[in-house]
Amino acid sequence: xxxxxxxxxxxxxxxxxxxxxxxxxxxxxxxxxxxxxxxxxxxxxxxxxxxxxxxxxxxxxxxxxxxxxxxxxxxxxxxxxxxxxxxxxxxxxxxxxxxxxxxxxxxxxxxxxxxxxxxxxxxxxxxxxxxxxxxxxxxxxxxxxxxxxxxxxxxxxxxxxxxxxxxxxxxxxxxxxxxxxxxxxxxxxxxxxxxxxxxxxxxxxxxxxxxxxxxxxxxxxxxxxxxxxxxxxxxxxxxxxx
Numbered sequence: 001x002x003x004x005x006x007x008x009x010x011x012x013x014x015x016x017x018x019x020x021x022x023x024x025x026x027x028x029x030x031x032x033x034x035x036x037x038x039x040x041x042x043x044x045x046x047x048x049x050x051x052x053x054x055x056x057x058x059x060x061x062x063x064x065x066x067x068x069x070x071x072x073x074x075x076x077x078x079x080x081x082x083x084x085x086x087x088x089x090x091x092x093x094x095x096x097x098x099x100x101x102x103x104x105x106x107x108x109x110x111x112x113x114x115x116x117x118x119x120x121x122x123x124x125x126x127x128x129x130x131x132x133x134x135x136x137x138x139x140x141x142x143x144x145x146x147x148x149x150x151x152x153x154x155x156x157x158x159x160x161x162x163x164x165x166x167x168x169x170x171x172x173x174x175x176x177x178x179x180x181x182x183x184x185x186x187x188x189x190x191x192x193x194x195x196x197x198x199x200x201x202x203x204x205x206x207x208x209x210x211x212x213x214x215x216x217x218x219x220x221x222x223x224x225x226x227x228x229x230x231x232x233x234x235x236x237x238x239x240x241x242x
Contacts, residue, residue, distance in 0.1 A: 047074055048084040049093075056094055101232055108225045117221050121214055124153055128210045131202055149209055154189075155181030157216035164223045185212065 051070055055061060063085075070081045088094045102108040109117065127149035130142040155178035163169050169177070189208050190200050198204040 044076065044080070045084055045087075048076065048081055049088060052085060052088060052094060102225075102228070105222060105225050108228060109221055113228070114221055114224075117217055120153060120156065120217055123148055124210050124213045124217075127153070128206050131206045146206075149206065149213075150186050151182050152178050153182065154185040154209055154213045154216070155179060155183075157213045157220060158185065160220040161216050161223065164220060164227060185209070 048070065051073065052066070055066060055069070067078050067081050067085075070076070071078050074081070085094065102111050102113070108114060123145065126141075127145035130138060130145050133139050133142040152175075156174075158181050159169070159174055159177045163174070186205075186209065189212065190205060193200050193204050193208060196204075
């Protein structure tokens, strides 16, 4: 390992970045086009690598700031820059890590990593708050968020609990499962309410679906936190000297 590698440490203000680099495709038989595309990709990689190593050589730097600076200087899209930085880390030329790991579930839940939780929770609470809207733009929003509550959000929360790792399902499959499971959860919720004193009313259905969705979101977040802690332990073991 080269001696400068230990000094190149990029502080990461979120858990991780994952992106797929866009690859230039060419029609079969166009060897010249493929060679030109390959040459351009190599040039791009060299430019990004040179600047990343230069900026991270003297001191640690926040990843989001570095990506923003490189995107402005090189006029490349952030996903391309992030992809190259992940490659550099795989080759052990840089080290991407969190400046402060989240040791408690509460800290993890209120961190940027759990932004997905608050987005879905906000959509759920908005659906609940709009059930009494009866006119104007609020009525339109009621239909939109009500549809999300019945057809998507409960299933999305359940799919997140079953498949906690983001790479276990692609987005289309996750959305399809979310739609199907939401219909099943809504049906079971209505069946359960039918045997309660509240009955199947608009408020009872909205409130119960909101409670189920947020409960599943909390369980999903806790399970992802368990994966997060395990990943931190494995990373620490790999980085510790023999």
